[in-house]
Amino acid sequence: MIFKNTSKSKLTLAFISIVITFFVWQQGLRDSLNRPSVSFDISQKEQEIVELSVQSIPVNLKKFFIINDPVDQINKSLSDVSFEELTERNKLIRIITSESNDPLIYNKSKDFEDKNYKFLIDEIEKNSNNNSYKVNSEKFDLFKDDRFLYHLLSRKFDFDDSALITKSFSSKMFFKILAIRLIPLLTILIGSILALKILWTTISLKKFGWKEIKSLDLELIDMVLLIAGGFVVLGEVVSPLFSISLVELFSKNISNELSQSIKIFFGYLFMAIPPLLIVFYQIKSLNGEFTFKKDYLQFNFLPIKYAIIQGIKGWLTIVPFVLLISLIMNSLINNQNGSNPLLEIVLNNNNYLSFFLLFVTTTLLAPLFEEIIFRGILLPTLSRDFGVISGIIVSAFIFALAHLSLGEMPPLFVLGIGLAITRIASGSLFSSVIMHSLWNGLTFLNLFLLRT
Numbered sequence: 424m425i426f427k428n429t430s431k432s433k434l435t436l437a438f439i440s441i442v443i444t445f446f447v448w449q450q451g452l453r454d455s456l457n458r459p460s461v462s463f464d465i466s467q468k469e470q471e472i473v474e475l476s477v478q479s480i481p482v483n484l485k486k487f488f489i490i491n492d493p494v495d496q497i498n499k500s501l502s503d504v505s506f507e508e509l510t511e512r513n514k515l516i517r518i519i520t521s522e523s524n525d526p527l528i529y530n531k532s533k534d535f536e537d538k539n540y541k542f543l544i545d546e547i548e549k550n551s552n553n554n555s556y557k558v559n560s561e562k563f564d565l566f567k568d569d570r571f572l573y574h575l576l577s578r579k580f581d582f583d584d585s586a587l588i589t590k591s592f593s594s595k596m597f598f599k600i601l602a603i604r605l606i607p608l609l610t611i612l613i614g615s616i617l618a619l620k621i622l623w624t625t626i627s628l629k630k631f632g633w634k635e636i637k638s639l640d641l642e643l644i645d646m647v648l649l650i651a652g653g654f655v656v657l658g659e660v661v662s663p664l665f666s667i668s669l670v671e672l673f674s675k676n677i678s679n680e681l682s683q684s685i686k687i688f689f690g691y692l693f694m695a696i697p698p699l700l701i702v703f704y705q706i707k708s709l710n711g712e713f714t715f716k717k718d719y720l721q722f723n724f725l726p727i728k729y730a731i732i733q734g735i736k737g738w739l740t741i742v743p744f745v746l747l748i749s750l751i752m753n754s755l756i757n758n759q760n761g762s763n764p765l766l767e768i769v770l771n772n773n774n775y776l777s778f779f780l781l782f783v784t785t786t787l788l789a790p791l792f793e794e795i796i797f798r799g800i801l802l803p804t805l806s807r808d809f810g811v812i813s814g815i816i817v818s819a820f821i822f823a824l825a826h827l828s829l830g831e832m833p834p835l836f837v838l839g840i841g842l843a844i845t846r847i848a849s850g851s852l853f854s855s856v857i858m859h860s861l862w863n864g865l866t867f868l869n870l871f872l873l874r875t
Contacts, residue, residue, distance in 0.1 A: 437644055440651035447655055451827030460830065461766040462753070463500070467513075468770065468873040469603060470497050471571045475588060476596035488600060494520055494575070511535050512572070518547060519575045539565045543576075550580070599872050610865070611746060614739040621740065633811060634850030637721055638803030640709050646804055649701050650821065654796060657697030666693035683768060684777035688784050695792040702800060720799035723851035733849035734857025741841030741858075742865075745834045752833055769870040778871070785867050790859035797822045797839070798846040798855045806847075815843040838862065 474493035498520040501513055509517065514535075535541045546562070563580075566573045567587055577584035625631050666689045674682040707713045724730060769781055797818055806814030819839030823832045846855040 433644060433648070436652065437647040440656050441647060443660070444651040444655040447660060448824060448827065452824075452829050455828045455830065458828075461770065463504075464767060464770055465870075465873060467497055467500060469600065470494075470500075472596050472600045472603070472873070475571060475574060476593050476600055478588075478590065479593040479597040488604075494578070511537055511540055512569075515540050515543065516572070516575065518544065519572075519579055547579075603869060603872050606865070606869070607742075607746070610739060611743045614742040617736060617740045618743060631848070633847050636803050636806055636811070636847050636850070638807045639706065639719065639800065641705060641800070641804055643804070643808065645705055646801055649698060649705070649796065649800060650825075653698035653701040654825065658694040662693040662697060663690055666690045678774060678777075680772050680774040681777045684772070684774070684780040687765065687768070688780045688788075691784050691788050691792075695788065698796055699792070702795065720795060720852050721803075721850065722799075722853045722856075723849075724853050727853075730849065730851045730853045731857055733845060733851060733854040735861065737841060737845030737849070737854065737858040738861040741838060741845075741862075744841065745837050748837050749834045752830070766866070766870060769867060770873060773874070782867060786860050786864045790856050790863060793822070794842070794846075794852060794856045794859055797825075798842055799852050802843050802846060811847065815840055815847070818843055 470493040473488055474497075477489070477493075480488050497516065501509060501517040501520075506514060506517070535544065542562075543566070563573060563576050563582075566576065570587060570592070574584050574588055576582075577588075667686060670682070670686045670689050674685055677685075703713055706719050710717075765781070765785065769778075769785075772778055772781065801821065802814050802818040804814075805817050809817070819836050819842075822839035822842075823835035826832075826835055828835070842855045842859055845858050846852060849855075
């Protein structure tokens with residue numbers, strides 16, 4: 424028996440943790456189906472940037488960037504979604520770009536929370552009911568912070584927006600869309616070449632260059648207590664009760680965006696503490712002490728150049744596979760729900776301090792914490808007991824499952840496999856941390872560029 428020498432109290436604690444984890448994860452996965460996909464917002468933001476960059480796109484490149492009129496594309500996308508499901512801004516965009524004057528839509532817009540939006544709806548309705556009604560374009564100065572919206576109003580009411588949509592601003596938007604389109608393409612191209620090279624080398628040598636992977640002298644029951652007890656029960660259920668309450672005490676007089684980011688930052692810190700404490704005491708119980716100088720998890724920082732290069736290579740190699748799985752999922756399932764809510768928060772954030780906190784959380788805290796748990800502790804233990812291939816697959820599955828998103832599970836599973844392979848192939852946990860950080864960083868950069 425696997426657990427023959429395990430105390431009854433430990434078994435009982437593990438059993439309770441598994442039961443709670445089952446209910447938490449199944450509820451989280453179910454809730455993910457009710458979360459909208461961020462891909463809709465990303466697609467719209469791209470079209471907004473294209474429209475704002477039109478005057479700066481070279482004539483010979485326009486066919487590559489503009490297939491159909493961006494405003495028409497946005498209107499069509501918004502029309503395919505129920506009006507009630509749209510955000511207030513998107514409801515407004517749909518009304519501005521629509522040719523029809525549906526009184527029902529105007530009535531549905533009367534309960535807007537944004538007072539400026541309500542004012543604008545009234546002006547548009549007056550104009551649609553009476554063509555002789557002249558809208559004072561100076562009133563539209565209220566919307567100058569949202570340049571795309573202001574640009575749409577200039578198109579609808581025929582006033583000059585060149586003071587705001589300047590040539591330099593348009594050029595900035597062009598370079599943005601250039602980066603948004605080219606960076607993923609270049610990454611896919613380089614990654615595909617690397618993947619083919621690795622595949623050819625593996626076939627030629629008839630073996631994969633696994634490095635020695637050292638596991639701590641922990642049992643599967645310890646993994647259950649770490650993942651189910653520490654990561655889920657204490658990290659995802661208990662810790663938020665303290666972190667949210669604490670942050671709310673100090674964030675009453677700050678903006679909603681900053682408050683939201685502080686909650687995410689400290690929420691992640693509080694979530695990471697219980698599992699890391701469990702790791703600390705597990706190592707201490709094995710060795711009688713915990714010494715920071717000892718490399719218990721095979722971080723293997725040195726030589727640092729090698730570790731970083733292996734992380735970059737792992738990241739480039741896995742990108743084509745993750746994106747391919749994402750494309751297959753999108754083709755099989757229309758309007759996938761379940762995107763990580765953090766993506767939408769980053770996409771619609773305009774506070775730079777808030778951005779910094781989100782950046783630190785996604786590109787530093789999350790990769791370090793998750794790699795310690797999944798590739799530092801779980802992967803070596805599973806590989807020791809069930810073999811390397813099984814260890815990679817099972818650890819990747821648990822990693823994908825832990826993100827609580829049915830729609831994102833297949834891409835995350837592939838990413839988890841890539842992270843595990845990088846960890847074993849390089850012999851360095853630091854390399855998988857670098858790879859994870861680069862993956863999250865590229866996603867963050869793309870969302871940052873999409874802001875208009």
